[in-house]
Amino acid sequence: MTDFTAVDNYLESNLHSSLNELKTLCAQPSVAAQNLGMTETAQMVKDMLKARGFEADLYETEGYPVVIAHRQGIIDKTLLIYNHYDVQPAEPFNLWTSPPFEPEEREGKIYGRGISDDKGHFTSRLFAIDALLNVYGDLPCNVKFILEGEEEIGSVHLPQFVETHQELLAADACIWEFGGVDHRDIPLQYLGLRGICYVELSVQTAAMDVHSGLGGSLFPNAAWRLNWALSTLKDQEEHIRLPDFYDSILPPSERDLQMLSELPPVREEYQSRYGIDKFLKDYQNETELRVASVFEPTCTICGLTSGYQGPGSKTVLPAKASAKVDFRLVPNQTPTQVLKQLREHLDREGFPDVEIEFLGGGPPARTDPDHPFVKLVVETSTDAFGETMQLVPMVGGSGPNYAFVNTLNLPVVTTGIGYPGGNAHAPDENIRIDLYLKGAKHISRILHAFGQT
């Protein structure tokens, strides 16, 4: 067994410096949805890679640029690391304890928008590379990075980019942008992601808002039209009413159910963490809850906007109303199917006036739990985290992993610095400093082992 004392010494001695680099990156807003600081951040990321001796370039897309970097290693095998430099919007600002773009350390954690999702993962990987370069003077294998700027808005252009840059991205295995431990501090290996179809539904009923004393009696109300249309999408038993919506779904395999049943209970932990009185359904046991959380598709209203939303009252009949809605998809659903079903459904229910704008998405994708690279990542986790990774057949979130799994034909594994209290996509997003160090240790071990195989 390799001795990682020198590598770990480096990581422990230089932690402060790596965290400072992360803070600098997080202080630079990069909100894709709001076109905030995107080019500046892409440039920063490129410079950070160049500083490690990578050849790095920005590739323009129709959206935000993709950063590609590579560096040769001792052995001619290539690990592709995927991250993203964009972050979620920070709103609502008033719910943050410290300003979202002024990273602040408190009690062993660092808070800031994007620090967990995904900038901390990126810098912890650079940190592992720093350690290997410092100790060995070289990398054990070739390493490529791909960082996109549109993950939080549905990776609109990435799949096409991967499709047309297959040679540039050619590799033997891929490390995904996220990963981390569960509430027991046991690292989890997420072998798949659900797909997503994110849409904005909008209605316009008049040329302008009208006094509700007049319009309320006579004119169609955009907010009511939207409300009624949404209410037909899903019933109160959570059944999604799109035509043939459930038809193509593959149920979980016996192996999937086995992996899920070995995972620890989460019910109570979710309830206390998120302040939930009760779950959507009365799950008979933890496995049933686990199955529901990843092997069932969803339809979520992510936002509603119409009319007057300020304090007090304004008696107005809104001319416009819109909703942001995401569908999470399971094998073998696709966004193309869902968009077609959604249009058909709205027309059939009498809502041809409700317009659908596709804001992004992709199908689900999974990696074989028996792939040798999965085994390597699990085996190296024990030494880094002090616990052995557990396999999770699929998780509820989404991402463009299908481009890497299907197009590049790579095993895609997850490891990283995430933990359940990280508040990704919410106010007070944060990372734990101890996990940041463990995550870097794991990456250094993966790279080393990959160079031996």
Place this chain on the structure above:
Amino acid sequence: MTDFTAVDNYLESNLHSSLNELKTLCAQPSVAAQNLGMTETAQMVKDMLKARGFEADLYETEGYPVVIAHRQGIIDKTLLIYNHYDVQPAEPFNLWTSPPFEPEEREGKIYGRGISDDKGHFTSRLFAIDALLNVYGDLPCNVKFILEGEEEIGSVHLPQFVETHQELLAADACIWEFGGVDHRDIPLQYLGLRGICYVELSVQTAAMDVHSGLGGSLFPNAAWRLNWALSTLKDQEEHIRLPDFYDSILPPSERDLQMLSELPPVREEYQSRYGIDKFLKDYQNETELRVASVFEPTCTICGLTSGYQGPGSKTVLPAKASAKVDFRLVPNQTPTQVLKQLREHLDREGFPDVEIEFLGGGPPARTDPDHPFVKLVVETSTDAFGETMQLVPMVGGSGPNYAFVNTLNLPVVTTGIGYPGGNAHAPDENIRIDLYLKGAKHISRILHAFGQT
């Protein structure tokens, strides 16, 4: 017949000066819903009345102050004039051609928030008083003013104020805050107002917003809860589903139907003005449309708020959602009834988690079309407007007229400077300068005639 040449000469010669006073008043924001400039505006209004020799005072309430003023006239009969100094919020600002609080004259009109509703009505009445004082040196009758600062937020404290200040407000007749001409330029006499019950419905399902990839499968979604709750309030045939909601309603009388049938057609005019493709129902004729517009209650969603509302996508499960909803009430419905029915309905439909906040309201109220003061106002309209006022039994809007009709026992009449293109409560609110002058002429004639009777 009295010769109004001198009065009209004064009005025509001093129009510019009165409009300048109006512009100054409109440049002072007074948005009750946002507590913007309220005390400053109350003080301005008081000073404007004092400048005409009125005794004027601010009366504190639990909300914004009420301005009361009075001035003796030649004859000991008292006309009470009701106006309000608050205005609707100006949002959305980007839909205004010129800034809402920088009044701008364009092509015979003046644009600004509150210029029609209600500041222009107020200053046109002062302008009539200026003319009478200039020509006669005195007022023909006693005049009292009451201006409140909460009309646009449901006149929360006015009815109680009227109840406890009956002696101060004692009068023989009342002129309401608004009035004006229809699309033919014929002045209308609005003999009643619908009631209103304005509520905010809100739901909270978790302590914080959650990533929709996790929460969408397992946790209740505040936006969905709100959507489903709202969808039970009213069906797509516009039937309001609150228990016993329609039980207390008085249908229109034969006299009401007669008055409505004599009014001009509005269908095409509404369609072109507001950009409406079709009405809520297929009204068989104009009278049916007129009946629907005032003798039927409504349930209007005035605003919807939940989750992410910015550009692009954010995959979030909202912890909170809220809707602003107004119910317009017809005789003999009351807000108290509706609040009770609403709570019962939501509980019965499985939405005890939807909270109701009452933001203001009051019952409907009507004035007898055969009252002598109504006759006086109609008769004096011909000379002022060049057209004779037509009687309208009730209009769709709401206001605290019930306090004046029921508590003070006064006939309440409408006359003023409004017209259908005035965009009250909407962007580009405006008045027509020609109607401003006609409105002032009518007030001068009413005061004069009232002093003769």
